[in-house]
Structures are given as structure tokens and as C-alpha cells.
Amino acid sequence: MDNLDDNDIATLLRLKRHEQPPPGYFDSFLHEFHRRQRAELLREPVWRIALQRAQDYMLRLNVPALSSYPVAAAAILVCAAVLSLKVYQSPDAPALAMVAVQQSAAIAVSSPPRAAWSLSSSPISARDIGSMPVRASSDSTKTHRLAAPPRYVLDSTPVSYEPASFRF
Amino acid sequence: MEQPRSDEDQQLVARTQEGDVGAFDQLVVKYTPRLYGLVYNMTSNHEDTNDLLQDVFSKAYKSIRGFRGKSSFYTWIHSIAVNMTLNFLKKRGRRFNLSLDDVDASVHNDKEFLELTQTSSPVREADLSELQVRLNEAMMKLSDEHRAVVTMFHIQGMPHAEISKILRVSEGTVRSRLFYANRQLQNYLDEFRKNPVS
Incomplete structure (x- = not known):
């Protein structure tokens, strides 16, 4: 029985071309x-x-x-x-802008209109008073909050969780 | 197997790159049978071949804008198909089922088939259909890289130079892989012919 040679292998492999997928x-x-x-x-x-x-x-x-x-x-x-x-x-730019906005809002609330300044008899310029830095209410509350915990927090637990222990 | 004309492919590729989907469809129709044979003979499974082929064309469509024509479209699409199939085979490992296609009736008109069955040869001594089954099994015993080279050279009829471009290895490596794979196939098939029951 002869062994298969390279040609036999090649011929057999070429016949594999006839293996085809289903029609269509x-x-x-x-x-x-x-x-x-x-x-x-x-x-x-x-x-x-x-x-x-x-x-x-x-x-x-x-x-x-x-x-x-x-x-x-x-x-x-x-x-x-x-x-x-x-x-x-400019890392502080947004923070400065916020402070400026808050200050101008505070001035608008606390200072009287410019028309009233001119009626003052005081030699001190109302313009100077008006331009003095006025602390906004939010600034002070922020400071308090930073210094001490808020009063309505008891032992770091919200009051609402312990209704019986809440006393006025 | 004759290579398709590359200038025609270039035109279709250029049209696809300009957004003509129909041009890519023509490339799909043109290359599906050829790539089917390549992937099928590497996986020996029809369903896997179908899924892989869909993925190959999908990847080709997505990447075709980056195709600059340094190689022919023929080489490029074959590279995608071979690489994706080799990756798939690595993931699949040794767990596989043969899902073979039927041998087409046209085999009876094949000149080589007639020679094999009519002339006296070692192949004729063994049952040819049984030998084909054994051949598929022997193919699956080859490493993935060796099977890729055997498929492209013997079944697809590609020249060594084209295979080396597709696999991005030297022609010497292609020839050496072919030599080694042929020896292995001969050993498997001779063993079968000497002990047909095993």
C-alpha cells in the first residue's frame, strides 16, 4: 500500500471546494x-x-x-x-464674583435710595456710608455654622427623628 | 481560483467611501462566496462561518473610510477575515462541533475527482467519501495557523506571496507552515488507510 504523496493531499483538499452551503x-x-x-x-x-x-x-x-x-x-x-x-x-474668580453679587444685593436691601442721601444734613457723605462694605446676612450665618453645629441638631441626629426628646 | 480585478474594486471602494451604500453591497456580493470558503474551511462549521462572515463585512464597512489602498481590497478583506477567524478559534478552543456543508453535485464533473476515482491511486483504494470525512477531521487537528495556510493555498488556490501579505509573515514562513501541515495531513490519512476502523 503506497503512502499518500503531496499531490494526493493537494487533490483531496481541492475537492473541498465542492462543499457548498445550502442553496440560496x-x-x-x-x-x-x-x-x-x-x-x-x-x-x-x-x-x-x-x-x-x-x-x-x-x-x-x-x-x-x-x-x-x-x-x-x-x-x-x-x-x-x-x-x-x-x-x-484665576481660581478665585467665580468666588469673588459670588461675593460681589451678594454684597451688591445686601446694599440694595439695606441702603436707602440715593435721593434720600442728598436730603441728609450731615456733612458726612452718604455716598461714603453707602460704599462701606456691608455684611450680608448670609455671611454671618455661614460663620456661625462653621464655628458651631446648628442648634436643631441633637447629638448629630436630626430632631425630626426623635420627636419625644425635642424641647423648646 | 482567479483574483478579482483590483481596479474595479478600487472604484467600488471609492464610491463606498463617498457614502454609496450600494457600492459596498456589490463588494459583499462579490466576496461572500470566496470568503465563505476561507472561513468555512478554517472553522468546519456552517453556523459559525455565517456569523463570522457577517461580522467581517460589518467590520469592513466600519473601517473602509480608513482604507487607503496600500494593499488591494482583496488582500485587505481577506486579512480581516483571517484575523477575525483566528481570534474566534482561539476563543472557541478545542470545543467545537463539525457542521459540514454537503458536497455539491458538481464534484462528479470535476476533472480531478474523475481522475481520482477512475485511475489507480492510493486514494482510490480507500473509500473516497470516508477519506473526505477523515480529511476534515485531520484538518481540525492542525493548528489554526497551519489550517489557515492550507486553506488559502490548497483550497483557495492563492499564491505564497498573497498568503504572506494576508498573514503578514514572510513567504518562507508560509512555505514552512505548508510543508509541516502537509506532513501532518499525510500521517493522519495514512494512519486511517492502514487502520480504517480506528
Whole structure:
């Protein structure tokens, strides 16, 4: 009994080309592909679809360089760097703005209208009084809260949890 | 097996990149039978082949904007198919069921089939259909990488150079894998012919 040689093996393997899927398989393959594509699209998150559309838009504008990942990533990094520089260079800016708003509100509440100042007989300028820093009520409450715990908290437990122990 | 014309593919790829979905459909129709043969002979399972093939085309569609034409579309899509199938086989491990397709009736008109069955040869001594079953089993005993090379060279009829591009290995590696795989297949099949019951 002779052994199989390379040609026999090659011939046998070539016959495997005749192993074919069920009839009509290749005809229905494209329909199945479309169905799966639609199903996949429904599962995709909205941001990815939006990103994809943005890329398509860039391609249609014939700016392919901008739609490439390295350039897009670089652009995002530059934007992030600029934003973070602006934020970290003036860290107290938002807090100062808040204080200024609070102070102006307090002045508006506590000081009389400018028309009344001119009626004053005092030589002291009402304008000076008006421009003196006035503490807003919220400032003092904040200070108290920082110094001591609020009175209505007993042993760190809200009063409402122990109605029997609450005394006026 | 003849390679499709690459200029025709290039046009279809360019149209797909411009957003013409129909052009990609033409590529799918064109390459499905060829890629089916590749994936099927690597997995020996029809259902797995179907799922893998759908994933291959889905991935190709998503990545086609990044295709710059450095290689032909033929090489590119085959690379995707081979890599995805090898990854799948690694995950599947040794747990698999053969789900073989029927041999098409056209085999009886095949010149090589007629030669095998009409002339005296070692193959003729064994039952041919049984030998085919054994051949599939022997194929599954090869490593995934060796099976990929055997499938592309012997079954798909690709040249060594094309296989080396698809697998991104040297031609020498392709030839060495083929040599080793042929030896293994011969051993399995000779063993069967000497001990048909085993």
C-alpha cells in the first residue's frame, strides 16, 4: 500500500471546494447583512451616531485631514488645555464674583435710595456710608455654622427623628 | 481560483467611501462566496462561518473610510477575515462541533475527482467519501495557523506571496507552515488507510 504523496493531499483538499452551503444561502446573505446592520444601528449610543455623522459631514466638506483621529485628538487636547489654563489661572474668580453679587444685593436691601442721601444734613457723605462694605446676612450665618453645629441638631441626629426628646 | 480585478474594486471602494451604500453591497456580493470558503474551511462549521462572515463585512464597512489602498481590497478583506477567524478559534478552543456543508453535485464533473476515482491511486483504494470525512477531521487537528495556510493555498488556490501579505509573515514562513501541515495531513490519512476502523 503506497503512502499518500503531496499531490494526493493537494487533490483531496481541492475537492473541498465542492462543499457548498445550502442553496440560496448566498442570495439571502445580503438581506441578512442589512438586517443586522439596522439592528446594530439601533443598539448604538446616540453620541457615537452623532460622531459618525460629524465625520461624514467633514468628509463631505472635503476636509479629510480634520476627520482623522490623530488630528481630532490633537484638536480636543488643545481645546482642553486652553480651557484648563483659563480656569486654573484665576481660581478665585467665580468666588469673588459670588461675593460681589451678594454684597451688591445686601446694599440694595439695606441702603436707602440715593435721593434720600442728598436730603441728609450731615456733612458726612452718604455716598461714603453707602460704599462701606456691608455684611450680608448670609455671611454671618455661614460663620456661625462653621464655628458651631446648628442648634436643631441633637447629638448629630436630626430632631425630626426623635420627636419625644425635642424641647423648646 | 482567479483574483478579482483590483481596479474595479478600487472604484467600488471609492464610491463606498463617498457614502454609496450600494457600492459596498456589490463588494459583499462579490466576496461572500470566496470568503465563505476561507472561513468555512478554517472553522468546519456552517453556523459559525455565517456569523463570522457577517461580522467581517460589518467590520469592513466600519473601517473602509480608513482604507487607503496600500494593499488591494482583496488582500485587505481577506486579512480581516483571517484575523477575525483566528481570534474566534482561539476563543472557541478545542470545543467545537463539525457542521459540514454537503458536497455539491458538481464534484462528479470535476476533472480531478474523475481522475481520482477512475485511475489507480492510493486514494482510490480507500473509500473516497470516508477519506473526505477523515480529511476534515485531520484538518481540525492542525493548528489554526497551519489550517489557515492550507486553506488559502490548497483550497483557495492563492499564491505564497498573497498568503504572506494576508498573514503578514514572510513567504518562507508560509512555505514552512505548508510543508509541516502537509506532513501532518499525510500521517493522519495514512494512519486511517492502514487502520480504517480506528
